[in-house]
Amino acid sequence: xxxLVLVILLFWTATDCTAQRRKKDPYFTxxxxxxxxxxxxxxxxxxxxxxxxxxxxVRGTYAELxxxxxxxxxxxxxxxTFLMTFVKAEPYLNGYKVTLSIGNITTATFxxxxxKLKWGAKEPEYSDKWIDWWHGLKTKEQHxxxxxxxxxxxxxxxxxxxxxxxxxxxxxxSIETNALTLRG
Numbered sequence: 740x741x742x743l744v745l746v747i748l749l750f751w752t753a754t755d756c757t758a759q760r761r762k763k764d765p766y767f768t769x770x771x772x773x774x775x776x777x778x779x780x781x782x783x784x785x786x787x788x789x790x791x792x793x794x795x796x797v798r799g800t801y802a803e804l805x806x807x808x809x810x811x812x813x814x815x816x817x818x819x820t821f822l823m824t825f826v827k828a829e830p831y832l833n834g835y836k837v838t839l840s841i842g843n844i845t846t847a848t849f850x851x852x853x854x855k856l857k858w859g860a861k862e863p864e865y866s867d868k869w870i871d872w873w874h875g876l877k878t879k880e881q882h883x884x885x886x887x888x889x890x891x892x893x894x895x896x897x898x899x900x901x902x903x904x905x906x907x908x909x910x911x912x913s914i915e916t917n918a919l920t921l922r923g
Contacts, residue, residue, distance in 0.1 A: 786870055801855075801913040804839075811842065816852075816914045819845050821887070823914070826894065828907055834900035835907060840892040841914065849887040851917040855880050858899055861908030876909070877902070887916070
């Protein structure tokens with residue numbers, strides 16, 4: 740207890756002495772107040788960092804599919820891990836009908852699932868425009884009653900409305916399954 744009181748007393752004395760020296764020092768000048776532009780830039784930078792951290796915490800629970808070629812990505816759902824790939828996009832009404840393949844790499848049949856999609860223009864390089872781009876993405880959630888058959892690619896179609904050709908540069912998909920059936 741005596742040590743704690745001594746530490747508090749020393750700290751208080753040191754901070755008080757420093758404050759007194761600053762008052763007496765003719766060369767001491769406080770930092771100037773930041774300008775509105777500086778504060779806005781700092782706020783924008785902090786928002787970007789928060790978005791990046793949020794993205795890192797959910798990495799793996801979604802696939803960012805390349806709409807220019809057919810490659811697959813691993814996606815973790817609430818019950819299993821799937822593979823997902825973009826197959827094609829065809830004009831449909833005032834948007835596009837997108838065909839995806841979901842690879843069920845388990846031995847379970849999943850009875851119904853939900854897809855969450857985000858799409859928009861191609862992702863800009865790291866810049867001030869990234870936050871505006873991210874918040875401008877379109878979103879859709881769709882429920883499917885189809886089964887995801889085990890050990891194979893299961894094709895699904897999703898209508899992205901409205902969408903133009905330049906708004907298919909970025910496509911993010913996540914999946915949640917509703918129920919499953921095991922053989923035996």
